[in-house]
Amino acid sequence: MTTTLAKGGNTVVPTAVCRVTLTSPTTGIDVSAVLLGQDGKVRSDDDLVFYNHPSQDGIELDGQTVVADLTAVPTTVDRIAVVASIDPELHATHFDASNTPHAVIECGNARVTFVPLPLEDGETVAVLVELYRRAGSWKARAVGQGWDTGLAGLASDFGIVVDDPGPSAVKASSGSAPTKARQMPTAPPPPVHAPRVSPAAAPVPPTTPVRPLGPLGKVALTKAGQATITMRKEDPSLVVTATLEWNGGSASRRRAGADLDLYALYVPRRLVTPSGKRPDKTDQAVYYRELGSPAAPPYIALDGDSRVPGRETITIRRPDLQGYVLLCAYSAVENGTGSFKSYGARAVVTDGRGSTITVPLFNNRNLSYWVAIALIDFTVPGGAQIRHVEKYSGNHVEARPTLYSNGNFRMSTGRVEFKTR
Structure with a gap:
């Protein structure tokens, strides 16, 4: 059975394991997922699931598919946002009517599709769908929200701090102390008014002091x-x-x-x-x-x-x-x-x-x-x-x-x- 959702529409997720696949008709995209609490923020930087950190708390990235074992997701996670971003290795600089990504959600025999309205305002990253808890069960919602400020804008909204200027360092802002940095997927340079996500590797707080002379x-x-x-x-x-x-x-x-x-x-x-x-x-x-x-x-x-x-x-x-x-x-x-x-x-x-x-x-x-x-x-x-x-x-x-x-x-x-x- 196939159901088609309009933007803002939702449906019950009938099984414990769901596969959310994002594709673009004309360009390559990177797919990631963000685990969010009831406050709409990440618990730590580990809640960003992407190609350099492909699994976390029941959520696993398999190419352009996010596999969610909802029985393994901790109760501290209220929803999972599934994200598409422009592949920085390709020539496309932003989404448009020709390359706006689509989503397919497969849960057992149920199949849900979502074709959002074209992203035509310079967006380079977008949340296509989210899985969320409601009254003791899980539901899926069609979102289709984009950011023209790239991953830096998305990260800021979800409580992930991207240092600017300099190399990108990703930290969770919800805790009292910074967590370890995690290298984020990069996007093409955003407009000059936006924070910039640098392609350089994220710095990691040293566990051992640097010694200026002599053996370590x-x-x-x-x-x-x-x-x-x-x-x-x-x-x-x-x-x-x-x-x-x-x-x-x-x-x-x-x-x-x-x-x-x-x-x-x-x-x-x-x-x-x-x-x-x-x-x-x-x-x-x-x-x-x-x-x-x-x-x-x-x-x-x-x-x-x-x-x-x-x-x-x-x-x-x-x-x-x-x-x-x-x-x-x-x-x-x-x-x-x-x-x-x-x-x-x-x-x-x-x-x-x-x-x-x-x-x-x-x-x-x-x-x-x-x-x-x-x-x-x-x-x-x-x-x-x-x-x-x-x-x-x-x-x-x-x-x-x-x-x-x-x-x-x-x-x-x-x-x-x-x-x-």
Whole structure:
């Protein structure tokens, strides 16, 4: 049965699991969801579900579809707004009559469609539909509300603070203390009167103070933590090593398979995009099929392919020539399902001069084949910054992450890998 809603219309959601799919007739869009309390505000920055944070409290992003398991949504969440925004990688700068997105809601055998009135006032982001609680059950409402101030305007209305000027930092404004920053999806530059969302990666409050001189010592990062190795990047003899270690977890986990692969996606210093410029996608990686070289560009090399529990190590030389290195892990298809945490996996980064940073994996997502573990930023003055990012791919997605020339990255958008034993 198919029902068509007009703007402002609503209908009862008949089943516990709903799929909300947004599409545009003529342009690419990014889809996200925002979990809101009764005050219409987010509880924390974790309530923004998008490509770099694809699941939260029963809400999961699967490409352009938001899958809502309404039985798993906490009672502190009153409604879920499903959002479409212009894909910043494409030429479209705003929505218009030709590309205004549509929504389809599927709940069991019920199908609800919503075709909003054309967005023709320069909107770059819009809430298409929302799922909301009413009298002990869930309903869906057709919204069709857009913002010509882009994601900054939407974020402000929902209680997410976007710092301006400078790189975008997303925090929840409802609590007494700032929460950890989360990199938001970016949109084309809004009009000059509007707040601007910068494409640069959001800063993360440091868990470890930056030391101006000497080794950092041994540091274990907490979730979303960062630390800075102070080193002279102009010293060509300096070598940074990044090791993926895993013990295979339990005996049953090891029997099922425990083949992990370490990847280093990288941007050389000469290709780093200056602040304010549109970044480029990069497809450069060192991994088991491209072992790299320690003596020639990219001066990044993998020591080999371990197909059993153990370790794989990448060496990064000539830090003066490096821009960004994103450390990722891939779980071979024949491992079956199982979270990276269940493998006992962690990354260890050291400069060989007394600074060692351990990056553990905390999440128990058991259907993700990819995890982005840590970003090494060689562009910061005076050292290299190690950021714990821990972002996971969508369920059963074989596409690796995409690293951009400004240090941002997106999950599940890169080259497809399919490794079997």
